[in-house]
Amino acid sequence: MEHLAAPTLTFLADMELTVEGAYLPGQTHIGERRIIRVTGGKMCGNVNADVVPGGDDWITVREDGTIIQDVRILLNTEDNALIMMTYRGIRTGPKDVLQRLDNNEAVDPSEYYFRTAPVFETAALAYEWLNRRLFVSRGIRLPGKVNYSIYTVD
Template sequence: MQHLPPPSLSFLCDMELTVEGAHLPGKTPIGNRRVIRVTGGALRGDHLNAEVIPGGDDWITVREDGTIIQDVRILLKTDDDALIMMTYRGIRTGTPEVLKRLDNNEDVDPDEYYFRTSPIFETASPKYDWLNRRVFVSKGIRLPGGVNYSIYTVE
């Protein structure tokens, strides 16, 4: 069996999202649920610059150990007016103490917790069609009132 070298990563963009307070449907058979409305934001990079159109959502499942599973859908409008749909699933986890600080909207060093996502882009724009055909990963940081991600293309 052939062992291949790991893929490399190249920087795509930084993304900042602003969000409103969580809606708390409560504990369901799936887990404790939170729904967070995305109110805006932006992506900035060498090949992708866009604003986040308000109205997307992050449907969160909180596991028994406090680990958060994200399911996010947002709509982007590039600086040249192309529309790009973006979805991502992610995971944020850490020690119970760190997760409690994050839930309390405290400023927590991102090295104290694990926060990664797998973005998928979809667009009809010929200029941005390359986004339809790549795999992406990101590293995130939770901030009071929002989140920031650095998104990378898997080469």
């Protein structure tokens, strides 16, 4: 069996999302649910865009405090193309660190694991290549916002 080299990553963009406080539907059969409204933001790099207010992060909190993200946002590029962006993600770490994040405290990203797998969809020809690539990101939770560095998997 042939062993292939690990894929490389190429920087795509940095993205900052501003968010509201969480809506708390509570504990369901799936887990504790939180819904966080995305109020805006910006993507800068090989794709430059504003984040259109109104996206959401539908979070499931597992029993150990691990957060599973399900995010849908809309990007409006500097040349007025619309790009739909969805991603699933995971944020986990020691319970005391997760509690500090829940308290909206700034926590060094080396203290927890926060990764996502963005998927882009667009009809804009200039950005059509986004429809045909895989992406990963590393995130950091900050008071009132979330920042990501997004990479193309080559």
